[in-house]
Amino acid sequence: xxxxxxxxxxxxxxxxxxxxxxxxxxxxxxxxxxxxxxxxxxxxxxxxxxxxxxxxxxxxxxxxxxxxxxxxxxxxxxxxxxxxxxxxxxxxxxxxxxxxxxxxxxxxxxxxxxxxxxxxxxxxxxxxxxxxxxxxxxxxxxxxxxxxxxxxxxxxxxxxxxxxxxxxxxxxxxxxxxxxxxxxxxxxxxxxxxxxxxxxxxxxxxxxxxxxxxxxxxxxxxxxxxxxxxxxxxxxxxxxxxxxxxxxxxxxxxxxxxxxxxxxxxxxxxxxxxxxxxxxxxxxxxxxxxxxxxxxxxxxxxxxxxxxxxxxxxxxxxxxxxxxxxxxxxxxxxxxxxxxxxxxxxxxxxxxxxxxxxxxxxxxxxxxxxxxxxxxxxxxxxxxxxxxxxxxxxxxxxxxxxxxxxxxxxxxxxxxxxxxxxxxxxxxxxxxxxxxxxxxxxxxxxxxxxxxxxxxxxxxxxxxxxxxxxxxxxxxxxxxxxxxxxxxxxxxxxxxxxxxxxxxxxxxxxxxx
Numbered sequence: 437x438x439x440x441x442x443x444x445x446x447x448x449x450x451x452x453x454x455x456x457x458x459x460x461x462x463x464x465x466x467x468x469x470x471x472x473x474x475x476x477x478x479x480x481x482x483x484x485x486x487x488x489x490x491x492x493x494x495x496x497x498x499x500x501x502x503x504x505x506x507x508x509x510x511x512x513x514x515x516x517x518x519x520x521x522x523x524x525x526x527x528x529x530x531x532x533x534x535x536x537x538x539x540x541x542x543x544x545x546x547x548x549x550x551x552x553x554x555x556x557x558x559x560x561x562x563x564x565x566x567x568x569x570x571x572x573x574x575x576x577x578x579x580x581x582x583x584x585x586x587x588x589x590x591x592x593x594x595x596x597x598x599x600x601x602x603x604x605x606x607x608x609x610x611x612x613x614x615x616x617x618x619x620x621x622x623x624x625x626x627x628x629x630x631x632x633x634x635x636x637x638x639x640x641x642x643x644x645x646x647x648x649x650x651x652x653x654x655x656x657x658x659x660x661x662x663x664x665x666x667x668x669x670x671x672x673x674x675x676x677x678x679x680x681x682x683x684x685x686x687x688x689x690x691x692x693x694x695x696x697x698x699x700x701x702x703x704x705x706x707x708x709x710x711x712x713x714x715x716x717x718x719x720x721x722x723x724x725x726x727x728x729x730x731x732x733x734x735x736x737x738x739x740x741x742x743x744x745x746x747x748x749x750x751x752x753x754x755x756x757x758x759x760x761x762x763x764x765x766x767x768x769x770x771x772x773x774x775x776x777x778x779x780x781x782x783x784x785x786x787x788x789x790x791x792x793x794x795x796x797x798x799x800x801x802x803x804x805x806x807x808x809x810x811x812x813x814x815x816x817x818x819x820x821x822x823x824x825x826x827x828x829x830x831x832x833x834x835x836x837x838x839x840x841x842x843x844x845x846x847x848x849x850x851x852x853x854x855x856x857x858x859x860x861x862x863x864x865x866x867x868x869x870x871x872x873x874x875x876x877x878x879x880x881x882x883x884x885x886x887x888x889x890x891x892x893x894x895x896x897x898x899x900x901x902x903x904x905x906x907x908x909x910x911x912x913x914x915x916x917x918x919x920x921x922x923x924x925x926x927x928x929x930x931x932x933x934x935x936x937x938x939x940x941x942x943x944x945x946x947x948x949x
Contacts, residue, residue, distance in 0.1 A: 456486055456489070456493065456497050456500070456501075457496055457497045457499075457500040458500075459482060460482065460483075460486060460497075460500040460501055460503070460504040461500050461503065461504070463478070463479045463482055463504050463507070463508075464503060464504055464507045476508055476511065479504065479507075479508040479511050480508065480510075480511045480512075482504070483501070483504060483505055483508070483511050483512050483516070484516070486501050486504075487501075487512065487515075487516040487519055487520070490519050490520055490522075490523040491522075491523050493523060494527070494530075495524070495527040495530040495531050495535060496535060498520065498523055498524050498527065498539075499531070499535045499538050499539055501520060502520060502538075502539055502542040502543060502546070503538060503542050505517075505520075505542070505546060506541075506542040506543075506545040506546050506549075509549055509550065510550070512546075512553075514552060514553060514555070514556040517546070517553055517556045517557070518556055518558075521556075521557075521558045521561050524539070524561065525558075525561055528561070528564050528565060528568055529568065531565075531568060532572075533569075533572045533575045533576045533577070533580055534577075534580055536565055536568045536569045536572060536584070537569055537576060537579075537580035537581070537583040537584040537587070538583060539565055539587075540562075540565050540566065540569060540583065540584050540587030540588055540591070541583040541584070541586060541587035541590075542587070543557065543562065543565070543587060543591065544586065544587035544588065544589070544590030544591045545587070545590060547590060547591055548590040557591065559591075559593075562588075562591050562593055563593060566584070566588050566593055566595065566599075569584040569588075569603070570599045570602060570603065573599075573602045573603055573606055574606070576603070576606050577606075577610070577613065578606060578607045578608075578609065578610035578611065578613050578614045578618065579607075579613065579614050579615060579618045580606075581603045581604070581606040581607040582607050582614060582618040582619070582621040582622050582625070583618070583621065584603055585600070585603050585604065585607070585621070585622065585625040585629075586621035586622075586624060586625040586628075588625070588629075589624070589625040589626075589627075589628035589629045589632070590628065592628075592632040594633070595629060595649075597643075597648040597649075600629070600648065600649055604622070604651055604655065607622055608651075608655050608658065611658055611659065611662045612662065614662070616663070616666050616673070616676050617676065619659050619662055619663055619666075619676075619680075620663075620676045620679045620680050620683070622651065622655075622659055623651075623656075623659060623679075623680055623683035623684070623687070624679060624683050626649050626650060626651050626683070626687060627682075627683045627686040627687055629645065629649040630645045630646060630649045630650070630686075630687075631686070633645035633648070633649065646890065646891065650687065650895070653689065653895065653896045656684070656687070656689045656691075656896070657692070657695075660680070660684075660691050660692070660695040660699075661695065663676075663677075663680060663695070663698070663699070664694070664695055664698045673702070673706070673709070674702060674703055674706045674707075674709045674710050674714060675709075675711075675714050676702075677699045677700075677702035677703050677718070678703060678710065678714035678715065678717045678718040678721075679714070679717050680699060681699050681700075681703075681717065681718045681721035681722065682716075682717030682718060682720050682721040683717075683721070684721055684725065685720055685721030685722065685723065685724035685725050685904075686720075686721070686724065687895070688724065688725075688891070688893070688894050688895045688903060689894070689895050689896055690725050690727075690894050690896060690897055690901070696727065700729055700730070700733060703718055703729075703733055703736070703737075704730075704732055704733055704736070707732070707733070707736035710736055710737065710740045711740060711744070712740050712741045712743070712744040712748045712751040712752075713748065713750075713751050714740070715736070715737035715738070715740035715741050715751065715755060716737075716741065716748075716750070716751035716754040716755050716758075717754075718733070718737055719734070719737050719754070719755055719758035719759065719762075720754050720757075720758050722758065722762065722904075723757070723758035723759075723761040723762050723904045723905070724761075724903055724904050724905060725894065725903070725904060726894075726901070726902070726903060726904035726907055727904075728762060728764070734759070734762075734764050737755065738755060738759070738769055738773075741755045741773070741776075742772055742773070742776070745776060747780070749776075749777060749780055749783055749784050749785075749788050750788060752773055752776045752777055753777060753784070753787075753788040753789075753791045753792045753795075754791065755773060756770070756773045756774070756777075756791070756792055756795040757791045757792070757794060757795045759773075759795075760794075760795040760798035760799045760802070760908075761795075761798065761904050761905055761907075761908045762904070763798075763802060765795075765799050765802075767803060767807070770799050770803075770807055770808060771808045774792075774808045774809070774810065774813065775808070775810075777792055777813055778810040778812070778813045781810075781812055781813050781816060784816070786820045786823065786824075787820075789813075789816050789817040789819075789820035789821075790817065790820040790821050790823075790824050792813070792817050793814075793817035793818060793820065793821040793870060794821070794870075796809060796814075796817065796866075796869065796870070797865055797866045797869060797870045797912060798908060798911075798912060800866045800869060801865070801866055801911075801912060801915045801916075805866065805867060818869075818870070821870050821871075822871075825862050825870075825871050825873050826862075829860050832859070833887070833889070834928075834932075834941075835887050835889070835925060835928040836859075836875055836876075836887045838928070838938060838941040838942050838945055839875070839876060839885065839887045839923055839928075839945050840857065840859050840875075840876050841938075841942045842942045842943075842945035842946040842949060843857050843876050843878070843885050843949070844857045845942065845946050846946055846949060847878065850878055850881050850883070851881075852878060852880055852881065856878055856879070856880055857876065857877075857878055858876070858877045858878070858879060859875070859876055860873065860874075860875070861873070861874050861876070861877035861879065861884075862874075863877065863884065863913060863916065863918060864916070865912055865913070865915070865916040866912075866916070872909060872912055872913055872916075874886060874913070875887045877918075881919075882917055882918045882919060883918065883919050883921070884913055884918050884919065884920045884921070885921045885922075885923065885949070886920065886921070886922045886923065887923055887925075887928075888902075888906065888922050888923065888924055888925060889925045890925055891903075892906040892922075892924075893906075893924065893925075900924055900926065902922075910922070921949065923945065923948060923949070927944075927945070927948050928941070928945070931944040931945070
């Protein structure tokens, strides 16, 4: 008799909750060992039976339910998740440190993997769970802190900067006690929290998520040092190496040379295990850092995405963008990646379409414009690209406006009037296939002046080093015949430290130019 049939044979009140906890936890290894379809079906039946009894579960049994549900994608419905949340709501304060961190992580995992389940998440309950985790921060182990942070990030919760620091401090204090997954979760949590905060309209203007959620160079270095240790112990698999590299790129942190080599070695040594989304993360990380990973890794990642076909549009568009930023996309690679996207073009979202179009501009410049661009894919991507270029911009920063005034003051030196200086200008590139939106331009002189803030540079490199995508932007503009002058934010920061008056800033920037 199967486990599901055995459990179903008893009346609802006949089985104590510890037995349910044990039964649910016994199901999870079947998923971890890539269980069969029958295993997944059996897990679904056990979860369905458990869902009918959730009101009788204690806090620990409810933890076991969500752990099992997260292990088997598609095993529970929105109704089951809603029932689980109703059962947990009065028991939140009963959750111990391990329980609350587990619940946050597993709830976030479910929401991240299934957009329909994400809609059923009770945001107020999730916020209460986060509050409970923060309240228990001093009792959480390092792994628990990483779980809580990553779960909250997957749920796109807003975390107070002080609360983030408290959970991060707990994890950082005992990195040697953490699993490889926990180390990677710390990096990914920061990346996802920053990304989510940037897209929240209600975010207060004075709050800078880049500073609030960045763990700091010391923590980044420590996490990667421990990752190297695990790699030597053969515990760092390709998935974690790819994710770590991707997070470093998103956070603009360039690992030390030995750390970078170890991460790349973990990917190279087990290249046959790399999956499409992992390949995408690794190449995106390299592209943003401006790091050439080597021909073998480029080929491994490209083949991993091509093997999975058109079902993963996000990975395909990411890899197309990354390869073109790295100037490593040959004609065959481009044709196959483009064919995969064209075969599933109706399923692509605006971000993926815009990303492919940006890659098209770069690869067209590199190969002289004779590259594949299927008509429907091109039309859709061009519309997404135009929408991004023409969208309403944020108010000009003090740096931007002062630099614009400085350029206007120098306009006469270029033989043009002040009114010929354009702000937020769209420069046409690649035979009118697209545009690059720039800060300041004198179109009649084909001159661009960029006010490059911190996000255009790597965080931990001195002297300043531009990110890979910033280098690609400049390459695209220069390839279109424009001169590009970049003014780093450090110039403005230095001037404002001397004298914050507008007149001093404009004069100083004019002198720099």
